[in-house]
Structure formats: C-alpha cells, structure tokens
Amino acid sequence: MMLGGTPSEVNPNSLWLNSRGMWLSYTIAVLLLHLILLSFPFLSVAWVWTLTNVSHNTAMFIILHIVKGTPWETADQGKVRYLTHWEQIDNGEQFTATRKFLTVVPIILFFLTSFYTKYDSTHFFVNFAFLVLVLLPKMPQFHML
Secondary structure (H helix, E strand, C coil), X not given: CCEXXXXXXXXXXXXXXXXXXXXXXXXXXXXXXXXXXHCCCCXXXXXXXXXXXXXXXXXXXXXXXXXXXXXCCCCCCCCCCCCEHHHHHHHHCCCCHHHHHHHHHHHHHHHHHHHHCCCCHHHHHHHHHHHHHHHHHXXXXXXXX
C-alpha cells in the first residue's frame, strides 16, 4: 500500500488477493458472468456453462500468467518487473491459501461445466483444454521461467 507517496514493502500488485472478502467477490463475479451469459436466449445451458468456463479461464490465463510487472512503484528495485502476476502472489511462496483458491476454482468450474453439459464429448474436450491452459502455468515447475 502506498502511503504518502512512498513505496511500501508489500507488493500492491498482489496485496488485493489477500484482502478481506476477495474470495467471495471473485465467486460472485464468476456467478454474475454465468447469469449474464444465461440471459441470452439463443444459447443453450450447455453452451452457457462452456462459455463461462472458457471466458473465465481465458481471462485468468491472461491476467495471472501473461501480464508481467507491476503498475505501482515498489521497494524491490524492479525485481518483480519480469514476474507474472501469479509469480508475485504471496512473494512467490508456493501453496498458500490464495494460490490454492485460485487453483481450485477452475477445477470446480470444470466439474460443474462437465455435469451441466451432460459430459458431452465436444464440450468436455473444449473445457478440458482450457482447464489445462489455466492449470499448467500454476505448477511450481513453471515458476520464474
């Protein structure tokens, strides 16, 4: 948090992920996305679930695993400049509660999507591909590559 214009020790790029109510807000945002897609009458329930899963995983892939650096000045003298948002969460510590939450949400969404699409093979392969897309970069083996 920047107070008085001076950089703090905590990276503000990942500080918001540990704030109070973030998990609930995140879940509500995914639910709202699903309800908005559900309001389109020309989309079937199966396609709405698939679109929810695909759009969520695509957005999370871009936000967490492609975008690098931090928009705020930090006290680390540019050390996080080449790190993705995922690598900056909790100062790079693996298997924290926030990282586990951000890993479990796509898995739960995949299971829900598979159930509501009645395990149709087309939907299953599309959803599985996007699940792999968002889970692979979260593995510790890919940290700071």
